[in-house]
Amino acid sequence: MTDTFMGYRRENGKVGVRNLIAVIPSVFCSAKVAERIAYQVPGTVPFRHPVGCSQVGEDLEITAKTLIQIGKNPNFAGVVVVGLGCERFSPYELADGIAPTKKMLETVVIQEEGDSLQAIQQGTKLAREMQQKASFQQREEVPISELMIGLNCGGSDMTSGLFANPALGIASDKVVEQGGSSILSELTELLGTEHILARRAMSDSVANEICEVIQKMENRLLQQTKNSSNKNRNHLISKGNYDGGLSSVVEKSLGSMKKSGNAPFSGVIRYGEEPKVKGLHLLDSPGHDGEVTTGQVAAGAQIVVFPTGRGTPTGFPGIPVLKVTGNPKTYTKMKENIDINAGKILTGESTMEEMGEEIYQEILQVASGKTVKAEILGHDEQFCITRVP
Amino acid sequence: MIEKELIVYMEQETTAGEKNSLVIDARDNVGIALTDLKVGDMCLVSIGNKVVQVELRDDVAFGHKFALKTFAKDESVYKYGEEIGKTTSSVPIGSWIHTHNMYCDRGLKE
Numbered sequence: 001m002t003d004t005f006m007g008y009r010r011e012n013g014k015v016g017v018r019n020l021i022a023v024i025p026s027v028f029c030s031a032k033v034a035e036r037i038a039y040q041v042p043g044t045v046p047f048r049h050p051v052g053c054s055q056v057g058e059d060l061e062i063t064a065k066t067l068i069q070i071g072k073n074p075n076f077a078g079v080v081v082v083g084l085g086c087e088r089f090s091p092y093e094l095a096d097g098i099a100p101t102k103k104m105l106e107t108v109v110i111q112e113e114g115d116s117l118q119a120i121q122q123g124t125k126l127a128r129e130m131q132q133k134a135s136f137q138q139r140e141e142v143p144i145s146e147l148m149i150g151l152n153c154g155g156s157d158m159t160s161g162l163f164a165n166p167a168l169g170i171a172s173d174k175v176v177e178q179g180g181s182s183i184l185s186e187l188t189e190l191l192g193t194e195h196i197l198a199r200r201a202m203s204d205s206v207a208n209e210i211c212e213v214i215q216k217m218e219n220r221l222l223q224q225t226k227n228s229s230n231k232n233r234n235h236l237i238s239k240g241n242y243d244g245g246l247s248s249v250v251e252k253s254l255g256s257m258k259k260s261g262n263a264p265f266s267g268v269i270r271y272g273e274e275p276k277v278k279g280l281h282l283l284d285s286p287g288h289d290g291e292v293t294t295g296q297v298a299a300g301a302q303i304v305v306f307p308t309g310r311g312t313p314t315g316f317p318g319i320p321v322l323k324v325t326g327n328p329k330t331y332t333k334m335k336e337n338i339d340i341n342a343g344k345i346l347t348g349e350s351t352m353e354e355m356g357e358e359i360y361q362e363i364l365q366v367a368s369g370k371t372v373k374a375e376i377l378g379h380d381e382q383f384c385i386t387r388v389p
Numbered sequence: 390m391i392e393k394e395l396i397v398y399m400e401q402e403t404t405a406g407e408k409n410s411l412v413i414d415a416r417d418n419v420g421i422a423l424t425d426l427k428v429g430d431m432c433l434v435s436i437g438n439k440v441v442q443v444e445l446r447d448d449v450a451f452g453h454k455f456a457l458k459t460f461a462k463d464e465s466v467y468k469y470g471e472e473i474g475k476t477t478s479s480v481p482i483g484s485w486i487h488t489h490n491m492y493c494d495r496g497l498k499e
Contacts, residue, residue, distance in 0.1 A: 158421065158452030161469075162413070191495050196471070218495070245421070245452030247466075247486065248493030251473035346423060 002178040005367035006139035007146060007302075008077065011102035015146040016074035017302040017367045019137055020045050020318045021104075021130045023080045023123065024071055026094045027052030027087035033108075033116050034082040037123035043131045044080075045317040047383050052089050059388040064089045065272030066385045068097030069298035071105075072274075075318050077137065078104030078130035080123050085111030104130045139369065145179030145278060147367055150296030150304040151259040152186065154289040157244030157309030159326030161255015163355070164307035164342040168324060169261030170356025171305070171363060172280070176263040181278045183269065183296045184260040187217040188287035192250035193257045197282065201265045209268040213284045220286075220389065240310050259307065271386055274299045289314060290384030293321065303366055304382075305359065313337040315374030316382040322372050324359060339372050412436050412457070414470030419454040419486055421468075426455075447485035454486045466491055 007015040021044040025034040031048045038046035047070060051063045071079040071094070079098055083091025095107045106126040113119040151172060153160050172182040184190075190197065194214040201207035225233075246252045266279030272295070275281045285295040289312070293304050297319050304321045306312075311334040315321045325331050328343030340359055344350035350358070366372055409430070410420045415437030426432070426449040433442050434457070441457060449455045454468065460480040465472045474493035480486060 162421070192471075192473075192493075242488060245450065245454065245487070247454065247488050247491050248474040248495070250471070250493055250495055251468055254469040254471055254473065 003144045003174075003364060004141045005144060005147065005364050006369065007142045007367060008074070008137055009140055009142065010074045010077070012100070014074035014101075014300070015142050015302070016076065017147075017320065017369070018075040018318055019043075019077050019134050020075060021078045021080065021127050021134060022047060022071060022073075022076040022318060023082060023127060024067060024094065025049065025052070026067065026081060026083040026089055026091040029053065029084040029087070030082040030091075030110055030119075033110060033119045033123065034080075036116075036120045037080060037082065037108075037127050040120075040124045041127040041131050043134065044127050045380070047317055049383065049385060051385055051387070052087055055088065057388075060089060062272045062388055063385050064093065064097075066294060066298045067094055069272055069274060069300075070294070070383075071098035072101050073297055073300060073302070073319070075302050076103065077134035079106075080127050080130070081105070081107040082119065082123055083107065083109045085109045104133060106130070143179070144175060144364070147175060147303070147363075148181035148183065148299070148301045149175055149363060150183050150185075150293055150299075150301035152289060152292045152296065152304055153256060153259060153307040153309075154314070155308045155310035155312040156241055156246070156252065156255070157327060157330075158246065158255075159330075159343065159346065160307050160309040161246075161252070161258060163326030163345040163352070164309065164324045165255055165258040165326070167326075167342045167345065167352055167355035168259045168305055168307055168359055170353065171261075171360035172259065173261035173263050174356070174360045175363070176261070176280050179278055181275065181300075182260065182263070182280045183275075183283050183299060183301060184257070184280065185283035185285045185292045185295060186256055186287040187214055187282075187285060188221065189249070189256040190214055190253050191218055193253045196257065197265065200262070202267075202279075206265055206267055210265065210282055213268055213282070217284075217286065224389070244309060269295075269299050271295050272298055285386055288384065288386070290382040291386040293319070293382045294384050295386065303363060305363065307342070308338070311338060313374065313377070313379055314381040315372075315377075315379030317380040320366050320372040321374045321379070321382065322359075322362060322366055323374065336377070337373055410434055410455070413468060416470040417467045418457050418460070419466055419468055420457050422449040422451055422453050422455065425449075425451050443483050445485075446481055446483040449485045456480050456482050456484045456486055458482055 110119040198207040331341040410432040
């Protein structure tokens with residue numbers, strides 16, 4: 001008997017924890033029209049981004065795949081694609097990529113509608129219609145094996161690696177043990193832990209892949225810093241990290257790794273793709289909070305759990321981002337932004353095990369509809385597609 | 390199969406009766422301040438089965454590390470049971486350990 005949550009079953013069998021309409025621009029030029037459409041219709045979310053034009057090769061491919069995968073995420077009952085008309089990654093290609101999910105799907109192209117006002121009008125009508133249909137759908141009980149959580153930490157301090165991340169690791173292990181999925185990422189913050197992660201791989205090929213993607217990320221960083229005109233920009237960890245007591249990237253990596261608990265790794269996910277099997281995965285992404293969670297949502301994550309020691313308010317459009325801090329002072333200061341106080345371990349009010357269970361129970365409740373603070377306050381900064389240099 | 394990688398030991402009490410520091414893994418050679426500690430403060434930490442008392446030679450802020458032994462130059466610093474860097478000089482027991490006396494080849498090029 002596994003735990004369950006109340007979710008929205010989609011046409012393709014996947015399960016959403018939210019029931020929203022996504023308004024996705026295929027190119028940055030249509031971002032404002034997409035925003036205006038979403039502004040008019042409650043229950044919709046826009047995905048403003050700066051990409052989709054003048055890109056080539058793998059960089060454009062990752063943008064294209066990620067936008068398609070965002071549209072496929074089961075938290076969205078329907079998608080309105082908004083294009084300009086002359087962009088290299090066409091809005092029809094974006095819609096075609098989402099179509100196999102059989103969810104509600106429409107495309108509005110500004111240059112075909114006439115102008116931005118007419119495109120807003122047309123998009124608003126289509127979004128309104130979808131929203132009305134979606135509003136009728138009911139939640140149903142589904143096993144936790146239908147859940148995929150993204151793990152990401154930002155604004156870390158020593159309490160992240162010591163309390164919040166290990167407690168989240170316990171919660172992540174509970175999801176994975178019951179057939180669910182969890183995604184660790186932030187490769188720039190896993191340098192130096194590849195041998196430990198590889199030990200936890202389910203097969204030699206997964207172990208090799210883990211070492212390979214981390215090695216590639218380190219090479220990329222070396223390349224980026226080799227001829228830097230400002231040496232002060234070469235630090236991989238931030239001033240806040242240093243002030244908090246972290247002295248090296250490896251020290252940060254070891255704490256970062258603890259978010260994934262002790263479960264074995266089932267595979268490595270390429271950016272803009274989804275895993276082939278369930279279980280714990282490593283996503284190939286740099287450590288930027290937005291790039292990480294965007295890659296996780298593209299992989300199918302319906303919830304992101306986000307430890308933050310120093311405290312960050314950010315969220316993701318249409319995806320609950322559950323904030324956990326290991327720092328009791330940060331919790332007191334940022335109560336309106338942070339959902340769970342894992343600093344109770346430090347103050348002796350809670351054990352690590354109890355905190356893991358508290359985070360796990362909160363994940364189940366959020367999956368069943370309980371809103372997180374980032375959602376209520378409208379935080380949506382984390383949608384941010386990675387670029388290939 | 391689930392493998393337990395790291396264990397947190399944090400049952401040490403100070404004379405004031407509060408936990409003021411901890412050691413994460415028995416292989417570690419640094420302790421971590423759980424509150425803002427001052428020069429001369431005594432830290433009682435358990436490392437595996439044994440208990441070690443360390444008198445601080447520096448102020449050590451919340452979350453920062455202090456030496457549990459005297460380090461030679463270029464000696465490995467262990468936290469989470471893994472190497473997080475090496476010392477840039479000899480470091481006496483009880484000293485604050487941070488970027489001023491520790492370096493790490495990975496991820497940082499100056």
